[in-house]
Structure formats: structure tokens, C-alpha cells
Amino acid sequence: MCGIVGYIGKKPAFPILLSGLKRLEYRGYDSFGFFVLNKNKPFLFKKVGKISEFEQNFPNPDGEIGIAHTRWGTTGKISEANAHPHYDCQQNIFLVHNGIIENYQEIKERLIKEGHKFLSETDTEVICHLIEKYFERNLEEAVRKALREVRGTYGIAVISKKDPQKIVVARLSSPIILGINKDEFLVASDPAAIITHTRQVINLDDNEIAVLKPDGFFILKEKPLETIEWKIEEAEKGGYPHFMLKEIIEEPEVIENAIRGRLIIEEGSVKLGGLDSVSAQLREMDKLVLVACGTAHYAAMVGEYMLEEYAGLPCEVDIASEFRYRKPVVDEKTAAIFVSQSGETADTLAALREMKKKGILTIGITNVVGSTQSRETDAGVYTRSGPEIAVASTKAFLGQLATLAMLTIYLGRQSEMSLVTGKRIIEELAKLQELAREVLKKAPEIEKLAKKYRNFKNFWFIGRKYNFPIALEGALKLKEISYLHAEGIAGGELKHGPLALIDENFPTIAICPSDSVYEKMISNIQEIKAREGPVIAIATQGNEEIKKIVDDVIYIPKTLEMLTPLLSIIPLHLFAYYMAVLLGNDVDKPRNLAKVITVE
Ligand code: G6P
Numbered sequence: 001m002c003g004i005v006g007y008i009g010k011k012p013a014f015p016i017l018l019s020g021l022k023r024l025e026y027r028g029y030d031s032f033g034f035f036v037l038n039k040n041k042p043f044l045f046k047k048v049g050k051i052s053e054f055e056q057n058f059p060n061p062d063g064e065i066g067i068a069h070t071r072w073g074t075t076g077k078i079s080e081a082n083a084h085p086h087y088d089c090q091q092n093i094f095l096v097h098n099g100i101i102e103n104y105q106e107i108k109e110r111l112i113k114e115g116h117k118f119l120s121e122t123d124t125e126v127i128c129h130l131i132e133k134y135f136e137r138n139l140e141e142a143v144r145k146a147l148r149e150v151r152g153t154y155g156i157a158v159i160s161k162k163d164p165q166k167i168v169v170a171r172l173s174s175p176i177i178l179g180i181n182k183d184e185f186l187v188a189s190d191p192a193a194i195i196t197h198t199r200q201v202i203n204l205d206d207n208e209i210a211v212l213k214p215d216g217f218f219i220l221k222e223k224p225l226e227t228i229e230w231k232i233e234e235a236e237k238g239g240y241p242h243f244m245l246k247e248i249i250e251e252p253e254v255i256e257n258a259i260r261g262r263l264i265i266e267e268g269s270v271k272l273g274g275l276d277s278v279s280a281q282l283r284e285m286d287k288l289v290l291v292a293c294g295t296a297h298y299a300a301m302v303g304e305y306m307l308e309e310y311a312g313l314p315c316e317v318d319i320a321s322e323f324r325y326r327k328p329v330v331d332e333k334t335a336a337i338f339v340s341q342s343g344e345t346a347d348t349l350a351a352l353r354e355m356k357k358k359g360i361l362t363i364g365i366t367n368v369v370g371s372t373q374s375r376e377t378d379a380g381v382y383t384r385s386g387p388e389i390a391v392a393s394t395k396a397f398l399g400q401l402a403t404l405a406m407l408t409i410y411l412g413r414q415s416e417m418s419l420v421t422g423k424r425i426i427e428e429l430a431k432l433q434e435l436a437r438e439v440l441k442k443a444p445e446i447e448k449l450a451k452k453y454r455n456f457k458n459f460w461f462i463g464r465k466y467n468f469p470i471a472l473e474g475a476l477k478l479k480e481i482s483y484l485h486a487e488g489i490a491g492g493e494l495k496h497g498p499l500a501l502i503d504e505n506f507p508t509i510a511i512c513p514s515d516s517v518y519e520k521m522i523s524n525i526q527e528i529k530a531r532e533g534p535v536i537a538i539a540t541q542g543n544e545e546i547k548k549i550v551d552d553v554i555y556i557p558k559t560l561e562m563l564t565p566l567l568s569i570i571p572l573h574l575f576a577y578y579m580a581v582l583l584g585n586d587v588d589k590p591r592n593l594a595k596v597i598t599v600e
Pocket of ligand 1 (some may be wrong): 294342343348597
């Protein structure tokens with residue numbers, strides 16, 4: 001998400017930081033900032049917007065030590081005050097941070113009581129004040145003590161005016177690499193930022209602290225030098241040939257980010273701070289409408305199954321462009337939930353405004369912090385999926401599903417969901433990122449399948465219940481980027497028409513995990529096989545029987561039925577990706593499509 005660059009050496013730091021930040025632009029950001037330490041006049045520069053908007057008027061500060069950051073807001077709105085670097089009360093400690101500090105509220109309250117003054121709404125600022133609290137003379141000592149108190153994830157780079165001539169760097173579950181050159185050292189969250197300066201790097205490990213000085217560096221443990229082989233273009237996509245693949249690979253991390261700090265296992269419940277202001281009102285609701293477009297609409301459909309089964313709330317799901325022109329029957333006991341990656345989709349916003357006019361409670365499930373949707377809804381939950389660059393949405397879908405699962409627990413526990421059920425879902429949710437990583441290991445297998453099926457022109461995707469929307473999403477992904485004809489249908493609808501098209505040239509991808517509708521799916525597969533249609537099954541690990549019926553199987557690990565969509569969609573994203581690559585298409589920018597649809 002956010003990007004970090006730091007430099008210490010004999011050259012002016014600013015141009016190096018600037019070029020590093022520009023190489024991180026591909027990650028997406030909403031604001032940026034620099035701190036350069038110059039003996040006479042330390043230089044701090046923070047702005048909201050893109051670097052290119054200000055570049056003509058950039059100052060050129062002196063100083064051979066500096067840190068810089070691109071921010072993609074998650075905690076606190078998009079503003080100069082919330083942009084990094086952040087600093088302490090005495091303006092001694094300057095710091096850039098990637099990650100999320102989960103316990104920042106409690107630390108902040110404590111530090112305020114101790115007299116610290118906060119200037120931003122970010123979680124990051126608490127680290128500056130904690131370092132200030134422990135600072136005596138030695139920066140790394142203070143950093144070490146401060147980090148003992150924080151929970152969450154971080155990659156940080158810190159400079160102190162009172163202990164100059166060094167950058168202190170630390171990480172926990174947020175990537176940090178050190179670039180090693182003769183007489184100069186760099187730090188970055190991503191190789192793209194430093195690759196033009198050096199290819200000799202050290203990957204910092206969790207809980208390690210490194211100190212970079214103009215004449216050398218040290219880490220608490222000996223580490224081997226490594227060489228980066230990536231080309232510049234690859235580095236800008238995190239080492240992947242396309243953003244889409246990078247974003248699919250990030251899917252486990254997206255689940256992790258969505259749930260981080262939000263699950264309360266012992267209470268079988270979740271903490272969704274963005275809903276606090278409306279929690280009493282939500283308790284009164286007897287109907288939900290979920291409104292969205294495209295992939296987000298399919299996430300909402302999965303949400304409908306979750307919310308009805310586990311929160312016992314009647315749900316209605318609609319496409320925003322239809323909903324806004326219908327005369328939906330809603331009343332003061334209806335809450336409208338809008339699901340959108342960008343938070344800027346015109347039809348979704350129009351539907352939102354319609355509901356506001358009627359005085360309906362509006363909730364947003366949004367990825368982009370500060371987007372129109374997040375500003376205009378009464379309350380909401382951020383999905384924290386990070387910037388999604390490829391036009392075809394992949395990882396954002398996982399963030400939406402994980403958030404809808406948490407919303408289900410939140411609403412369910414307010415009404416009829418038992419503690420045991422709440423705990424059960426939470427425990428499975430917490431395991432899901434690992435299971436998703438298992439699915440990603442099947443990428444080579446899925447690439448082989450794509451090679452086998454690349455010459456077919458038509459595909460059915462079938463699923464039932466929770467995996468019916470996954471059939472729709474799998475088909476959408478394939479048609480969007482491979483330009484092949486693909487349709488998603490509910491298994492039960494096969495007999496009502498689609499079966500007429502089945503023959504040996506019309507393959508079906510059947511999503512059939514071992515769940516409550518498994519037997520029904522097997523009947524559907526048999527109907528297809530009886531007409532010689534090739535079938536690829538997405539089945540649960542351990543189901544050997546299915547191999548006897550279908551042509552190919554991709555296995556996914558077992559999880560709760562309601563959470564299977566978070567695993568079953570991953571092979572379908574990969575399948576669409578590999579098909580499009582094999583067909584030579586522009587995967588990240590498919591023809592005729594756009595990432596954000598701001599017109600009706
Ligand atoms: C466009 C994008 C899709 C996305 C849809 C809804 O069509 O190409 O990937 O699913 O808009 O966008 P939203 O930002 O509202 O989720």
C-alpha cells in the first residue's frame with residue numbers, strides 16, 4: 001500500500017528520495033511527504049495529491065539524510081496533517097511508517113494524559129511520541145523500547161535531529177529492504193524504489209532493527225547480501241509481469257488486512273469501529289438492501305447468503321443501475337449497504353443518494369478511504385485491500401467478502417447468533433489467509449489447465465448457494481480479460497435452457513466444494529457429462545471420488561461453507577489471468593473497459 005524510501009550517504013538526499021517515490025507511484029497513493037535533515041534547516045514537505053502536481057515548484061533542500069513516503073490512507077482522512085513523515089512534540093523524531101498499529105487508540109489516550117500533543121488522526125503518530133518518550137541520546141534504543149509497546153504491523157524509518165547521522169529502520173510483517181552501496185545506504189518498502197541505485201540488498205526480517213550511518217550499517221544479526229535480478233518494469237509491479245497477477249497473489253494478505261484487529265475471539269464477535277455511531281440503529285433494522293455494480297455486486301450476493309443464514313435478516317441485493325430506477329419498498333427499518341471498491345461508481349452513488357433522500361440508513365463497504373461513497377454514507381467499514389490497479393477487480397473482491405463475513409457476525413451477534421457460532425466463524429476466518437496461500441500454490445497447475453483449454457471459445461461456470469455468485473464472478477473475469485464467451489449460472493438452472501448448448505466443445509467449470517449442495521452439483525455435472533461436455537471441478541481437498549466423473553480437478557482446502565467463496569474464487573481469478581496471457585491480451589487494461597465508472 002504505502003511506500004517508504006530513505007537515503008543516507010554523501011549525495012544530496014532529496015533527488016534520490018524523489019526518484020524513489022516516483023518509482024513507487026504504481027502502488028497508488030493519495031498524499032506524500034519528505035523529511036531531509038540539513039544541519040542548518042531541517043526540511044519537511046507534505047502534500048495531498050500526486051507528486052507530478054507539485055514537481056515544478058519543488059524546493060531543493062540540502063542534506064544527505066532523508067526519508068520519504070507515499071500514503072494510501074487507512075486510518076484518518078486524506079490530509080496534509082495525516083501524510084507522513086510524522087513527528088513528535090519536540091520536532092526531534094521524524095518517522096515514516098507502513099502498516100497498522102492496532103492498539104494506537106489506547107496508546108494515544110495514555111500519551112495525551114502524559115502531556116503529548118497529537119497533530120494527526122493517524123495510528124503512526126503514536127510511534128513518534130513513544131520514541132520521544134524513551135529518547136535519551138540514542139535513537140535505536142528509543143525505537144526498540146517504543147516498539148515493545150505497539151501491536152500490529154510496521155515497517156518504519158526514523159531520523160532524529162538530536163542523534164543525527166543515522167536512519168533507524170525496523171519491521172514487523174511489513175516489507176523493508178536495505179540497499180547497500182559503497183558510502184551510501186538506502187531503505188525502501190519495495191525494491192522498485194532503489195533498484196536504480198543498487199542491486200545489493202538485505203531483506204530485513206521481523207523484529208529486526210537496523211541502523212544506517214554514512215560510513216556503515218549494522219543489524220542485530222548477521223545477514224547475507226542478496227542480488228535483485230528484476231527488471232525495472234517488473235520491479236514496479238512488485239516483481240510480477242502484470243498488476244492483475246500481483247493483486248491475485250496479494251489475496252491472502254487482503255484477507256489478513258481486512259480482519260486485522262477486528263476479531264474478538266473470546267466474545268465470538270467483531271469490532272467494526274466505523275459502525276459504532278449507528279450500532280443501536282442497526283439493531284432495529286428488519287431488512288437490508290445491498291447495492292453495487294460489477295464484481296462488487298457479486299460480493300454483495302455472497303453477502304446475502306451469509307446475512308440471511310447467520311444474521312437472520314431478510315436481504316435484497318440489486319445492481320445499482322437497476323435499483324436507482326426501481327421503486328424499492330423500503331422503510332425506516334431498512335438499512336441500505338453499498339459495496340464498492342472505488343467508492344466512486346456513478347450508479348452506486350446515485351442509488352445511495354436516492355436512499356438518503358428517503359431517509360434510509362446508509363452503510364458503505366468501501367476500499368478507498370475518503371472516496372465519495374465513504375463520505376456520503378452514514379457509516380461504513382473500509383475493506384483495507386490496498387490500491388487495485390488492474391481494471392479487472394480481484395483482490396478487492398476478497399476484501400469485500402471478508403468484510404461482509406464480519407458484518408454478518410456483527411449483525412448476527414446483535415440478534416440471534418450464538419456465542420458458539422460467532423466463535424466458530426471467527427476461528428475459521430482467522431485461518432483463511434493461510435488456506436488462501438495454499439490455493440495460490442496451485443498456480444502452476446492452473447496455468448497448465450489454461451493451456452489445455454485455451455482453444456475453447458465458450459465456457460459455463462456453475463455453482464449453487466454461496467458459490468453461485470462465484471460462478472458469476474469467475475465467468476465475468478474470464479470474459480473481461482480473455483474476451484471469450486463465458487456465462488455463470490446457478491446449477492439448478494442448467495436444465496432450464498443452458499444444457500441445450502452443451503457438447504464436447506463447450507466446457508463447464510463447476511464449483512462444487514463438499515458442502516450442503518454438493519450432491520446437487522454432482523447431479524448437474526452428470527447431466528453435463530452425459531452430453532460429453534468437458535468439466536473442470538473446483539472441489540474440496542480429499543475428495544478423490546470426483547476425479548472419476550470430471551476431466552480436471554482443482555482442489556481447495558476445507559473451510560466453513562459460508563467462507564468457501566473466499567477460496568473457490570482464487571483458482572478462477574488465476575484461470576482467467578492465464579487464459580488472457582496465453583491469448584496475448586492486455587491483461588491489466590482490457591479493451592473497452594475502465595477501472596472506475598464515473599458515468600451512468
Ligand atoms: C468497473 C470495474 C469493475 C468493478 C466495477 C464496480 O466495471 O472495472 O472491476 O467491479 O466497476 O466498481 P466499484 O469501484 O464500485 O467496486
